[in-house]
Amino acid sequence: MHKDVIIIGGGAAGFFAAINIAEQNPSLKVAILERGAAGLTKVKVSGGGRCNVTHAEFIPQELIQNYPRGEKELLGPFHQFMTGDTIEWFEKRGVELKIEDDGRMFPVSNSSQTIIDCFLNEAEKYQVEVFYNHSVKSLEQKNELFHIETSQGNFSSEKILIATGSNPKIWKLLEDLRHTISQPVPSLFTFNIEDDRIKDIPGVVAKDVEVKVLETDLWSEGPLLITHWGMSAPSILKLSAFGALEFAKRDYKFQIEINFIKKSFEECLDTLKTLKQDLAKKTVFKSTQFELPKRLWHKLVLASNMVEDTRWADLNKLQLENLASQLTQAIFNVNGKSTFKEEFVTAGGVNLKEVNFKTFESKYIKNLFFAGEVLNIDAVTGGFNFQNAWTGAYIAAKSIAQ
Numbered sequence: 004m005h006k007d008v009i010i011i012g013g014g015a016a017g018f019f020a021a022i023n024i025a026e027q028n029p030s031l032k033v034a035i036l037e038r039g040a041a042g043l044t045k046v047k048v049s050g051g052g053r054c055n056v057t058h059a060e061f062i063p064q065e066l067i068q069n070y071p072r073g074e075k076e077l078l079g080p081f082h083q084f085m086t087g088d089t090i091e092w093f094e095k096r097g098v099e100l101k102i103e104d105d106g107r108m109f110p111v112s113n114s115s116q117t118i119i120d121c122f123l124n125e126a127e128k129y130q131v132e133v134f135y136n137h138s139v140k141s142l143e144q145k146n147e148l149f150h151i152e153t154s155q156g157n158f159s160s161e162k163i164l165i166a167t168g169s170n171p172k173i174w175k176l177l178e179d180l181r182h183t184i185s186q187p188v189p190s191l192f193t194f195n196i197e198d199d200r201i202k203d204i205p206g207v208v209a210k211d212v213e214v215k216v217l218e219t220d221l222w223s224e225g226p227l228l229i230t231h232w233g234m235s236a237p238s239i240l241k242l243s244a245f246g247a248l249e250f251a252k253r254d255y256k257f258q259i260e261i262n263f264i265k266k267s268f269e270e271c272l273d274t275l276k277t278l279k280q281d282l283a284k285k286t287v288f289k290s291t292q293f294e295l296p297k298r299l300w301h302k303l304v305l306a307s308n309m310v311e312d313t314r315w316a317d318l319n320k321l322q323l324e325n326l327a328s329q330l331t332q333a334i335f336n337v338n339g340k341s342t343f344k345e346e347f348v349t350a351g352g353v354n355l356k357e358v359n360f361k362t363f364e365s366k367y368i369k370n371l372f373f374a375g376e377v378l379n380i381d382a383v384t385g386g387f388n389f390q391n392a393w394t395g396a397y398i399a400a401k402s403i404a405q
């Protein structure tokens with residue numbers, strides 16, 4: 004079967020691109036080849052079923068800082084299509100987005116189905132044909148035509164867009180077509196830590212901590228959540244994204260140093276010395292300080308060679324130093340990772356040097372375009388991964404439609 008444009012992959016980037024191509028150039032016959040019985044499956048489960056569509060960050064230079072891979076390459080594309088354009092795109096099609104306190108943006112309906120319905124309706128409106136259960140098996144370009152073999156028949160087209168996300172089979176096909184693929188490794192995961200200081204206190208949140216990875220330059224700050232298995236929340240997830248390659252190399256075994264109160268050791272020690280005077284008769288255990296959660300304070304106090312009855316007045320120099328050290332430079336051994344259920348992505352994909360970011364076209368193969376996670380681009384959690392898919396898909400669509 005022949006089409007003018009074939010999109011391989013009916014996920015976020017695939018649908019977004021197909022709709023934009025068909026809308027901008029209605030004379031083109033556009034089809035999506037999707038291996039699943041339904042498309043948009045990741046959109047469905049995204050953001051805990053609410054779909055974190057984008058992030059309320061409207062300055063390209065700031066926005067790119069959320070992309071451990073793709074930061075440099077996305078600056079130009081974000082000047083063409085970014086968060087504000089995404090909001091407008093959905094609004095124009097009757098989908099209103101709302102901003103949450105942390106900047107994440109969701110459909111007002113709080114349901115990813117709203118986004119899926121919007122895409123399916125638009126695809127129908129612009130006569131985009133979607134072939135489900137069509138898994139692409141091979142791909143070649145002969146006489147300026149692409150020949151695509153699928154599990155259910157063959158297709159040909161003048162232009163193709165690859166939007167297959169993190170699919171190893173397609174990466175292998177692209178390698179056969181001369182492209183190089185950066186080794187895929189997981190990104191956005193939580194740290195597994197077994198340690199008495201966090202045992203039995205899952206759900207405890209320290210509002211703003213600093214985390215450093217020892218023997219590296221990696222660090223981050225933000226909220227920290229104690230889980231059943233270790234640690235999570237933005238301070239950890241950001242590190243997992245920016246350190247994805249380093250952590251894979253170390254087989255997810257490394258040490259982190261946490262400053263729970265974001266003060267220097269000396270500053271903390273001075274405060275503790277003052278408290279020793281001011282709270283002399285009280286027990287250290289029961290007088291939580293630095294706005295820390297009570298249960299975390301208890302754990303850190305007990306880890307500083309004290310018992311529940313130890314009073315401030317009884318603290319010796321070593322105990323004061325121990326507590327200051329637990330508060331500002333506590334070392335934890337990370338041993339493994341766990342999946343972050345809201346959003347996980349793969350770092351790795353088509354080498355960014357091989358793509359023209361003015362059009363998202365391959366530098367090696369004319370009329371072959373990429374968008375979304377198939378590229379070696381990924382972001383921290385917060386709606387940035389979808390923004391990459393929308394931006395790439397929109398720009399590729401614009402060049403394809405011309």
Ligand SMILES: Cc1cc2nc3c(=O)[nH]c(=O)nc-3n(C[C@H](O)[C@H](O)[C@H](O)COP(=O)(O)OP(=O)(O)OC[C@H]3O[C@@H](n4cnc5c(N)ncnc54)[C@H](O)[C@@H]3O)c2cc1C
Pocket residue numbers: 011012013014015016017036037038039042043044045046048049050051054055056057137138139140166167168169170172173344345346347348374375376377385386387388389390392
């Ligand atoms: C649980 C979860 C929650 C997430 N939540 C968020 C969120 O809230 N916000 C956010 O920004 N990001 C989120 N992400 C990340 C986001 O989903 C991805 O970055 C995004 O979906 C990438 O879009 P894509 O179109 O490149 O790939 P995908 O959406 O993965 O689509 C690829 C499509 O290609 C198809 N395909 C693959 N191989 C073939 C083949 N050989 N032939 C035919 N079709 C093929 C697949 O079946 C799939 O439908 C989440 C990820 C997960 C796993």
